[in-house]
Amino acid sequence: xxxxxxxxxFVVVLAFTATAQNFPFGQVDIDALSMKTYANDEKAHAxxxxxxxxSRFFAGEIGHATITHDYHVKIKILDKEGLxxxxxxxxxxxxxxxxxxxxxxxxxxxxxYKDDNGAVQTKEFEPYFAITVxxxxxxxxxxFELPDLKAGCVIEYTYHFVTPFFQNFHPWQFxxxxxxxxxxxxxxxxxxxxxxxxxxxxLKLSRNTSEIxxxxxxxxxxxxxxxxxxxQMTNIPAFIAEEYAxxxxxxxAGLYFELSQHTELYTGKPIKxxxxxxxxxxxxxxxxxxxxxxxxxxxxxxxxxAVTAAITDPVAKAKAVYYYIQQNMxxxxxxxxxxxxxxxxxxxHVGDAGDINLLLVAALNVAGIPTSTVLxxxxxxxxxxxQNISPTAFNYVIAEAKINDKKYLLDAxxxxxxxxxxxxxxxxxxxxxLSVDEAAHWIDLTSNQTQNSTYLLNxxxxxxxxxxxxxxxxxxxxxxxNKRKEITTFADTKAYADSFDKRLPELKITHSEINNLxxxxxxxxxxxxxxxxxxxxxxxxxxxxxxISRVVANPFKSEDRNYPVDLGMASDAKFIINITYPASYVIxxxxxxxxxxxxxxxxxxxxxxxxxxxxxxxxxxxxxxKSTYTVDEYQQLRExxxxxxxxxxxxxxxxxx
Numbered sequence: 284x285x286x287x288x289x290x291x292x293f294v295v296v297l298a299f300t301a302t303a304q305n306f307p308f309g310q311v312d313i314d315a316l317s318m319k320t321y322a323n324d325e326k327a328h329a330x331x332x333x334x335x336x337x338s339r340f341f342a343g344e345i346g347h348a349t350i351t352h353d354y355h356v357k358i359k360i361l362d363k364e365g366l367x368x369x370x371x372x373x374x375x376x377x378x379x380x381x382x383x384x385x386x387x388x389x390x391x392x393x394x395x396y397k398d399d400n401g402a403v404q405t406k407e408f409e410p411y412f413a414i415t416v417x418x419x420x421x422x423x424x425x426x427f428e429l430p431d432l433k434a435g436c437v438i439e440y441t442y443h444f445v446t447p448f449f450q451n452f453h454p455w456q457f458x459x460x461x462x463x464x465x466x467x468x469x470x471x472x473x474x475x476x477x478x479x480x481x482x483x484x485x486l487k488l489s490r491n492t493s494e495i496x497x498x499x500x501x502x503x504x505x506x507x508x509x510x511x512x513x514x515q516m517t518n519i520p521a522f523i524a525e526e527y528a529x530x531x532x533x534x535x536a537g538l539y540f541e542l543s544q545h546t547e548l549y550t551g552k553p554i555k556x557x558x559x560x561x562x563x564x565x566x567x568x569x570x571x572x573x574x575x576x577x578x579x580x581x582x583x584x585x586x587x588x589a590v591t592a593a594i595t596d597p598v599a600k601a602k603a604v605y606y607y608i609q610q611n612m613x614x615x616x617x618x619x620x621x622x623x624x625x626x627x628x629x630x631x632h633v634g635d636a637g638d639i640n641l642l643l644v645a646a647l648n649v650a651g652i653p654t655s656t657v658l659x660x661x662x663x664x665x666x667x668x669x670q671n672i673s674p675t676a677f678n679y680v681i682a683e684a685k686i687n688d689k690k691y692l693l694d695a696x697x698x699x700x701x702x703x704x705x706x707x708x709x710x711x712x713x714x715x716x717l718s719v720d721e722a723a724h725w726i727d728l729t730s731n732q733t734q735n736s737t738y739l740l741n742x743x744x745x746x747x748x749x750x751x752x753x754x755x756x757x758x759x760x761x762x763x764x765n766k767r768k769e770i771t772t773f774a775d776t777k778a779y780a781d782s783f784d785k786r787l788p789e790l791k792i793t794h795s796e797i798n799n800l801x802x803x804x805x806x807x808x809x810x811x812x813x814x815x816x817x818x819x820x821x822x823x824x825x826x827x828x829x830x831i832s833r834v835v836a837n838p839f840k841s842e843d844r845n846y847p848v849d850l851g852m853a854s855d856a857k858f859i860i861n862i863t864y865p866a867s868y869v870i871x872x873x874x875x876x877x878x879x880x881x882x883x884x885x886x887x888x889x890x891x892x893x894x895x896x897x898x899x900x901x902x903x904x905x906x907x908x909k910s911t912y913t914v915d916e917y918q919q920l921r922e923x924x925x926x927x928x929x930x931x932x933x934x935x936x937x938x939x940x
Contacts, residue, residue, distance in 0.1 A: 305335045305355055309405070311395040311437045315359055316403065319435075324462045324521060329365035331463035332357045332437070338453045339471035339509075341445075342502035348475075348548065352453040355441040358461075362434050368461065369394070369429040369438045376448065377421060379623065387425055389443035394429050396436035406431040408440065419617040419635070451675050452478050452540035455514065456532070458486065463519040468538065470514075473500035473507040477544035479671060484536030485845065490515035505548055514538060526838045527848050529662045529711060534846040541673040557672055560715070564723040566674070567658070572621030573641075574717075580645040582626050587649045597686045601652045602702045602804065605693055608643045614696040618661060620680045636679055636696050643695045644682045648719070654684045657692065659714035659728060662851075667713050669725065681709060683716055683726075692731065699767045701803035704760060705732055710851040710910070729910035732852035734761035737859070738831055742815065744864035744937060748824050750815035754790075754831065756808065761852060763807040767800060776800070780811065789816045790830055822939040823871065828860045828901060829931045837928060839921040848912040848920060858903040864937060866897055871936040874901055879926050881919050885909050888923055890930055903930070 321330040338352045358368055377384030392408030413427035429438045446453070455468040467490075472478065482488070491514055499509035522535045545554040557563035568574035590607045594600045611632055619637030628634035629642060640656075647654035658677040660667050667676045682693040691703045700706060710732060713725050735758070742752035758766045773779040780795035794812035799805040817826040827833070839848070864870075874892045881887065886907040893900045905927060912920050 305337070305353070306333050306357070308355070308391065308439065308441060309393050309395075311357075311403075311439075313403075315437050316395065316397055316435070318359055318361070320361060321359075321462060323518060327365075327462050327521060328360075328362050329368045329461045330359050330361065331459070331461060331466070332359055334463060334466040335469075336453075336455055336467070337469045337471075340449070340473050340476070340500055342500065347447070348449065348500075348502065349445050349447050350449050350453060352444040352446070353441070354444065355439075357437060357439040360432065360434060360436050360438060365434070365461070366432045369432040369436075371425075371427050371429075371440065373425040373442070373444075375415070375423045375425060376446075377423065379420075383447050385444065385446045385448070387442050387444050390427070390440070391442070392427070392429050392438070392440035394431045394436050394438050396431060396433055404431075419615050421617055421619070421635070449476060450542050452476075452542070454537060454539045456535060456537040457516045458484060458519055458522045458536040460521055460524060462521045463516075465515070465517045466519060467513070467515045470512045471496065471499055471509045472512075473509050475500070475507055475546045475548060476542065478540040479543045481539045481541070481668070481671070482536070483532070483539065484534060486516060486519065486536035488514055489517045502548055523841065525841060525844060525846075525848075527850050528846065529849045530665050533666050541671055541675065557674075560669075560672055561723065563672055563674055564715070564717055567620075567656075568717060570621065572623055572637075573656075576622055576625050576641055577645055577648070580625060580649060582629065583642075583646050583649045587646050591650050597652060600650055601647060601684050601686055601691070604646050604650050604652070605643065605695060605702050606803075608639065608646055609695040609698055609700070612639045612642065612695065614639055618664075618678050620658060620677055636694075639696050640680050640682055640694060643693060647682065647684050652684050652686060653719050654682050655716050655718040657681045657683050657714050657716050657726070659709055660711055661708045662711045662849075663708070664711075666711060667715075669713060677715070679709060681705065681714075683718075685720070692728065699764055699771070699803070701763065703731070704764055707761070707851050712911075729852050732761060732910075733759075734765070734852055734854045735759045735856075736762040736832070737857045740828070740830065740858075740860040740862075742860065742862045744824070744862060744868060746865050746867060748817070748819055750817050750824075750826070752813060752815075754809075754811045754813050756810075756831070758807045762854075763803075766807050766809075767803075770797070770800060783811070787831065789826065790814070791816065823936055824868075825934045825936040827931070827934050828862075828874075829858060829903075832856065832858065833931050834924065834927045835931075837921060837924045839917065839924060844917045845914055847914060848917060850907060850910055850912075852910050854905075854907045856905045858901075860899075860901045862899045862935070863897055864899075867940055868937045869940055870894055870899060871938040872933070873899075874933060874935070877926070877930060879923055881908075881923060882916065885912065885916060886920075886923065888927055888930075899935070 315332055321327045334356045336354050338350060340348050341351045342348055360366060375385040390410045390413060394406045396404055398404050408429055413425055416424045416426060457466045493510055493512040496509045496511045498506045500507045522531060524531055547554055557566060587604060590603050591600045594603055613633045615633055615635055617635035619635040622628060622638045622641050625642050628638035644654045644656055659679050660677055661679050664678045684691045684693060692705055694700060694705050697706055710729050714728050716726055717723050737757045739755045742750055744750050770779045776797045780792050783790055783792050791814040792811050796810045798808045815826055817824050873894045876891045878889045888905050890903045
């Protein structure tokens with residue numbers, strides 16, 4: 284991961300007096316309208332011509348402070364693919380407490396373009412076309428589309444955002460998936476609040492300065508000076524998203540603010556903010572919506588007792604409790620760490636991640652299985668900087684059960700997750716364990732997660748040139764989860780098997796059998812009776828032996844990569860093919876054995892083959908031993924996949940004697 288640069292908001296540059304200003308709304312110069320491509324990035328589908336934001340504290344009418352954020356952007360749409368940047372989505376967060384919600388007003392938008400006669404036209408956006416869509420109980424999205432979108436137009440919009448949540452000051456994303464000419468952010472922070480400011484990414488600010496603004500914040504008789512800061516970047520390149528990566532915001536140039544100090548507005552009383560992780564641990568354990576919830580779980584005793592009756596083996600008992608919570612609770616797709624009421628969520632049989640996984644922790648402890656809470660940051664939330672103590676570093680919770688000196692990480696939000704398998708969203712480096720029997724500590728979430736698959740082809744080439752046989756597949760770990768998830772998208776297992784005819788036209792399935800689809804603790808297996816549609820020409824029969832799970836494109840397309848490859852977990856994929864053929868045939872191009880290894884035991888690709896007068900055995904194995912590969916390891920990983928692709932292109936050719 285790229286280096287994080289800490290900016291001190293309170294190093295004051297008193298000599299600075301000039302400030303940046305928001306640019307005029309609705310003014311577009313002819314050069315912008317005439318632009319066909321962006322000189323600094325000719326492949327860009329759109330370019331931000333100007334972007335401005337301002338965040339400050341506001342004294343509300345009811346005597347409470349809020350944070351306001353004004354945003355204004357102007358974008359040139361260069362081609363049809365760039366039209367999507369005229370379709371806007373803004374996330375909004377709310378809680379169950381009245382008045383504790385984020386809002387947007389003062390929404391304006393305009394599209395400027397040239398008509399077919401070359402005349403400049405404008406079309407203003409009508410705010411009532413914006414709609415608010417509820418994602419879950421705590422999250423909404425404001426959606427709108429600028430009018431008259433077409434290639435070559437310039438779009439512009441602005442809005443006023445208000446939030447009562449000042450734990451995290453509004454972040455600023457300098458970099459995006461399209462380039463920007465200039466991006467400017469101004470902040471005003473009263474002395475009642477102080478934030479640590481982190482600049483992520485490897486781009487440098489072109490302008491960064493601060494000064495004191497006297498009495499810029501007034502709430503009744505309470506007054507405070509502010510620290511005004513300006514941050515600016517120019518000629519910002521587009522961020523190129525690659526496959527197998529954690530959240531792009533871990534690497535994109537952007538500013539993030541973490542509260543480090545807070546003073547109560549009317550009394551001047553300092554509000555305690557943890558300076559060490561241990562202090563934060565205690566806050567969580569005492570929090571009404573977190574640790575305190577475990578004091579009110581008597582309602583689980585009869586349920587857990589019934590589920591675990593007559594079970595003596597502790598692992599079997601833990602599994603019974605896990606599957607009970609998993610099957611009786613429906614996840615509402617919300618991420619959360621706490622719960623306002625475990626009893627309420629349990630009675631409704633629905634809840635967010637906090638409700639469900641805290642219920643799991645409570646139920647396991649009721650069953651006598653020592654189980655701890657594990658706080659983490661999901662992949663889309665960003666990595667945790669262990670050096671920066673902050674409650675907002677986390678956004679998700681799972682369970683850790685300790686059984687016979689072995690620890691199992693558990694998440695009951697998904698009905699297809701086997702005991703001990705975590706969802707990919709959770710596999711994001713470090714997590715904080717608030718243990719029931721030892722000191723709080725950090726763990727690596729990826730160390731015990733794997734995805735393994737094995738494909739076995741037993742084929743027979745007959746005298747008439749027909750090839751028949753069986754394909755047996757076996758999946759464990761996350762591979763089994765993915766396969767179960769895929770199968771459930773079909774009406775039934777027959778419809779799933781029938782889909783192979785479209786996805787793999789060289790195969791014909793004559794019979795299928797799927798085992799352990801609902802038995803999550805066991806490997807998922809598939810057995811298909813197949814016929815191979817081989818190519819015939821004169822006295823030759825040919826087909827590609829990698830009939831399934833063949834790698835046809837390198838997932839690592841860029842020649843260079845400046846952030847890590849994050850696979851989430853180690854993996855192992857094995858492909859075995861055994862072919863018998865009559866003595867009247869000979870193999871025209873016997874496959875060659877090959878091996879390629881990554882440095883530092885990071886992985887290995889190997890192919891071994893044995894050929895005799897009537898049979899061929901070929902085994903191909905791709906093992907990736909790490910969940911994350913560094914920038915320095917990228918080229919070797921890319922070369923490994925090139926080798927796999929080259930090998931799996933080769934066809935088997937049988938020639939009649």
